Amino acid sequence: MRAGVTYAAGFRAAGVVAGLKPSGRPDLALLVGDAGTTAAGLFTTNRVAAAPVHLARSRLVAGCGTAVLVNSGQANAATGSRGDEDALTCTAEVASLLALAPEDVLPCSTGVIGEPVHMPELLAALPGLTEAVSPEGGESFAEAIMTTDTVAKSADADAGGYRVGGAAKGVGMISPNLATMLAFVTTDAAVARGDLATLAHAELRPRFNALTVDACMSTNDTVLLLASGAAGDDRVAPGESTWGALSEAIGAVADSLVSQLIHDAEGVTTVTLVRVEGAASDQDARTIAKAVADSPLVKTAVFGSDPNPGRILQAVGSSGVEVSPSLIDVWIGDVPVATGGVIPPAYFVAGGLRGSAETAIAGPEVTMRIRVGEGSGRSLVLGCDLSYDYVKINGEYTT
Amino acid sequence: MRAGVTYAAGFRAAGVVAGLKPSGRPDLALLVGDAGTTAAGLFTTNRVAAAPVHLARSRLVAGCGTAVLVNSGQANAATGSRGDEDALTCTAEVASLLALAPEDVLPCSTGVIGEPVHMPELLAALPGLTEAVSPEGGESFAEAIMTTDTVAKSADADAGGYRVGGAAKGVGMISPNLATMLAFVTTDAAVARGDLATLAHAELRPRFNALTVDACMSTNDTVLLLASGAAGDDRVAPGESTWGALSEAIGAVADSLVSQLIHDAEGVTTVTLVRVEGAASDQDARTIAKAVADSPLVKTAVFGSDPNPGRILQAVGSSGVEVSPSLIDVWIGDVPVATGGVIPPAYFVAGGLRGSAETAIAGPEVTMRIRVGEGSGRSLVLGCDLSYDYVKINGEYTT
Numbered sequence A, B: 001m002r003a004g005v006t007y008a009a010g011f012r013a014a015g016v017v018a019g020l021k022p023s024g025r026p027d028l029a030l031l032v033g034d035a036g037t038t039a040a041g042l043f044t045t046n047r048v049a050a051a052p053v054h055l056a057r058s059r060l061v062a063g064c065g066t067a068v069l070v071n072s073g074q075a076n077a078a079t080g081s082r083g084d085e086d087a088l089t090c091t092a093e094v095a096s097l098l099a100l101a102p103e104d105v106l107p108c109s110t111g112v113i114g115e116p117v118h119m120p121e122l123l124a125a126l127p128g129l130t131e132a133v134s135p136e137g138g139e140s141f142a143e144a145i146m147t148t149d150t151v152a153k154s155a156d157a158d159a160g161g162y163r164v165g166g167a168a169k170g171v172g173m174i175s176p177n178l179a180t181m182l183a184f185v186t187t188d189a190a191v192a193r194g195d196l197a198t199l200a201h202a203e204l205r206p207r208f209n210a211l212t213v214d215a216c217m218s219t220n221d222t223v224l225l226l227a228s229g230a231a232g233d234d235r236v237a238p239g240e241s242t243w244g245a246l247s248e249a250i251g252a253v254a255d256s257l258v259s260q261l262i263h264d265a266e267g268v269t270t271v272t273l274v275r276v277e278g279a280a281s282d283q284d285a286r287t288i289a290k291a292v293a294d295s296p297l298v299k300t301a302v303f304g305s306d307p308n309p310g311r312i313l314q315a316v317g318s319s320g321v322e323v324s325p326s327l328i329d330v331w332i333g334d335v336p337v338a339t340g341g342v343i344p345p346a347y348f349v350a351g352g353l354r355g356s357a358e359t360a361i362a363g364p365e366v367t368m369r370i371r372v373g374e375g376s377g378r379s380l381v382l383g384c385d386l387s388y389d390y391v392k393i394n395g396e397y398t399t
Helices: A051-061 A080-098 A119-132 A138-144 A193-209 A241-263 A282-294 A296-303 A309-317 A353-361 A388-396 B051-061 B080-098 B119-132 B138-144 B193-209 B241-263 B282-294 B296-303 B309-317 B353-361 B388-396
Strands: A011-016 A028-033 A038-043 A067-074 A105-112 A153-159 A162-169 A182-187 A222-227 A271-279 A329-332 A335-338 A365-371 A377-384 B011-016 B028-033 B038-043 B067-074 B105-112 B153-159 B162-169 B182-187 B222-227 B271-279 B329-332 B335-338 B365-371 B377-384
Touching: A011 A119, A011 A138, A028 A119, A028 A138, A028 A182, A028 A222, A038 A051, A038 A193, A051 A080, A051 A105, A051 A222, A067 A080, A067 A138, A080 A105, A080 A119, A105 A222, A138 A153, A138 A162, A153 A241, A162 A241, A182 A193, A182 A241, A193 A222, A193 A241, A241 A377, A271 A282, A271 A296, A282 A296, A282 A309, A282 A365, A282 A377, A296 A309, A296 A377, A296 B388, A309 A329, A309 A335, A309 A365, A329 A353, A335 A353, A388 B296, A388 B388, B011 B119, B011 B138, B028 B119, B028 B138, B028 B182, B038 B051, B038 B193, B051 B080, B051 B105, B051 B222, B067 B080, B067 B138, B080 B105, B080 B119, B105 B222, B138 B153, B138 B162, B153 B241, B162 B241, B182 B193, B182 B241, B193 B222, B193 B241, B241 B377, B271 B282, B271 B296, B282 B296, B282 B309, B282 B365, B282 B377, B296 B309, B296 B377, B309 B329, B309 B335, B309 B365, B329 B353, B335 B353
Parallel strands: A067 A105, A182 A222, A271 A365, B067 B105, B182 B222, B271 B365
Antiparallel strands: A011 A028, A028 A067, A038 A222, A153 A162, A162 A182, A271 A377, A329 A335, A329 A365, B011 B028, B028 B067, B038 B222, B153 B162, B162 B182, B271 B377, B329 B335, B329 B365
């Protein structure tokens, strides 16, 4: 287990059992940055966004945010004005205990949509939680934000003299009833708020947006990037020699968290890397890659270790992007399963291409490479198969 | 079993075993209209469309089409120029045997994508097939077009002095490896080609487009409407007293076929009717309804008889349509599970609303009604749940 969000200096964290989840597992977490910590965030674009998403976003816009309070158990989404009040109340209480302004505490929630937050239990646990935060608390923070995750997810990286750490939860882009992907990345570099937002958009957004478990966008997805400046007062900014190394380290932490998320996707047996190239734009490439990664027919074929190039072509053709079938080449692993839009007849002959493709698709990870033309647009999307366990987790698990 | 495509006078049909499918079940079908039959068609918009789709569409555009040759087993998609030649060859051979112009024969294929059509077997079966067509052949036609369908699908309706019949196959919008939804509707009314196209767009398109099994658009989807004129020479046209009755009968046949298709969807245990109203436009309503019907989280919840209103709100909010959360009301059956965007707290109390919603969602059919505002846009989409059997059929079945 890595230190995660407390790997970088200037951050303290903790996680406790507040009794919000029936399971009795840790369900309330707090991350506190030193005075002067700057913050940037990325949020779900779901129009039915949760109360804490609205509040955290508005506080970031106002330039605030040095601490983060996270509860699991209830998502505080579809809870109306009561949900807004609950988010205000619990962050105000944390601020009071930490002697911060209320606006400096950013709320995050994950859990059942619609169910009101269990406020009495949450409020009763706050004094203990604020006392428990420590520079060694990253591990307990990562555990307390979990819902249906099977393992806690942390990462760290070094950037010259700076450290970057992070934690995430969410068994895919969305975890089922317990709707949320949450991620927190911290650094001890000093970064101005605007530059931090630049880093979040350049290094975090594309990486987390490349994830798809089930094409379902959560009501609570939140990615926060916090910089404490504890490593020194010299600001890291574009044009400085330190900027590149810090960007890379933030990217490396995000890569690790994203990989941990997709490998813990609900019911996953095989992770699918869909690489599209030759599109007219990166956006076109992304649309095609998502169409393939999200196709139930492709996902079940991967589960069954059936290479099935026809299903990949079907998904490419129905993505909505203008493509010329005769320009489409597809590889599963290194095996060419469609060339110029045609599946080689040899594919259907016993012992030929198909056997090689079956070997390529059977494993913990498979790459599908799709070339759709001569354009410069490219994209990578990380998906997974659709297994009996996905149906079981989401069909039999009731809130 | 109904007469289906031969219920209307002026049509003969048959289905035979050509040996295209390993199962040895009927796999080649022919529908022949009397001289003077007019035809209209609707086709997949998948950019990777099959060879027979391209050929049938071009022949309809040229004003041709009195006979339809359908093979199951191979979809003749992603087969390149060889596929085009195969479609030309087999329709030319049928035309020769029936003394028609080659352009008058419309090809349809359904089955494995990429695998070349087994032409020697197909060509050898054509003389027997063309001899077998009869006014009593509707039943064998409907059987020979099946792939993973578990039952043959036919329908009929009367329109004053006219008859309308139809047949369809496809275990949902798309059936898996065996990619295709095919539907054929016939009438003995005399309808000019342009008016028939109007009827196809007004009465058939919205009904078949309302179907979704797995959000996957086939490479081969085809709906053909044929009018023999055998009931009399008086043309049925807009403005004539007969137009309304004929429109209604065509709609009734389509309704029946669509219902038969969704109730035979792969792995279905519960059919979901998603009704959206109050949207800014019908298109917006349709986008929202499809987002809900296609959501893997909603589909698995239906499979598990878990009403889970949060998942419905999540899907509405992420559909891409501008909605105001506070205007969203949701009912499962008659049970209000979200009002003004808020799930009533009473829902989470034992024995309350949730019990009623669980009763409403457990059954062969459930209606989800979603009001998103005061607009006049509305839509109905027919979907189904996502079960273990869907994963099994598509994961374990290999081409």
